[in-house]
Amino acid sequence: AQSVSQHNHHVILSEAASLELGCNYSYGGTVNLFWYVQYPGQHLQLLLKYFSGDPLVKGIKGFEAEFIKSKFSFNLRKPSVQWSDTAEYFCAVIAAAGNMLTFGGGTRLMVKP
Amino acid sequence: EADIYQTPRYLVIGTGKKITLECSQTMGHDKMYWYQQDPGMELHLIHYSYGVNSTEKGDLSSESTVSRIRTEHFPLTLESARPSHTSQYLCASSGQTSRSYNEQFFGPGTRLTVL
Numbered sequence: 614a615q616s617v618s619q620h621n622h623h624v625i626l627s628e629a630a631s632l633e634l635g636c637n638y639s640y641g642g643t644v645n646l647f648w649y650v651q652y653p654g655q656h657l658q659l660l661l662k663y664f665s666g667d668p669l670v671k672g673i674k675g676f677e678a679e680f681i682k683s684k685f686s687f688n689l690r691k692p693s694v695q696w697s698d699t700a701e702y703f704c705a706v707i708a709a710a711g712n713m714l715t716f717g718g719g720t721r722l723m724v725k726p
Numbered sequence: 727e728a729d730i731y732q733t734p735r736y737l738v739i740g741t742g743k744k745i746t747l748e749c750s751q752t753m754g755h756d757k758m759y760w761y762q763q764d765p766g767m768e769l770h771l772i773h774y775s776y777g778v779n780s781t782e783k784g785d786l787s788s789e790s791t792v793s794r795i796r797t798e799h800f801p802l803t804l805e806s807a808r809p810s811h812t813s814q815y816l817c818a819s820s821g822q823t824s825r826s827y828n829e830q831f832f833g834p835g836t837r838l839t840v841l
Contacts, residue, residue, distance in 0.1 A: 709828070712757075713771055714830055719767070
């Protein structure tokens with residue numbers, strides 16, 4: 614069975630700081646990878662996804678993530694965060710031929726104005 | 727506009743009551759899912775369905791039941807609610823795209839409190 618680990622449970626940054634949220638998964642086969650974001654009071658939204666091809670994927674709102682297969686990682690990055698990025702971020706993985714999406718524990722990001 | 731809907735958004739109810747959480751999607755998706763999320767915790771899959779008359783249990787055991795009589799509708803029922811059922815319940819759906827079945831779209835959630 615696959616599992617997903619997000620190393621940082623809470624992150625506090627000032628505006629304009631750079632962001633990197635770690636995500637590691639355990640599964641030996643081909644995977645699809647996702648980052649979802651949940652803004653306060655809103656539902657989960659897809660931030661970006663990786664299926665195949667270029668391991669550096671770009672998502673909405675200036676976010677990007679890099680799939681490093683050798684490290685089983687899919688870290689999320691943003692060069693300069695804004696107050697409006699305050700949210701909870703979830704990494705998720707599914708085996709490419711699977712049927713169960715497995716989520717990490719989430720990282721709660723607070724950006725101070 | 728294609729979307730996924732959940733009602734009610736908030737529900738406070740007494741122990742022993744029967745409740746049904748509604749989930750509907752207008753995206754034409756055949757796969758639907760229910761997740762349970764405690765505050766500050768990860769999402770756990772409790773039920774999923776591949777299509778009409780198909781239901782499966784997820785990786786987290788749940789006393790709830792689901793049904794899938796229509797493609798667009800996937801209600802979740804608790805026959806006798808208990809305080810341990812207090813949580814947020816998220817419904818999601820996915821469908822065939824050019825690349826994958828695996829991108830899931832989420833509803834706004836139902837926050838359930840059982841007193």
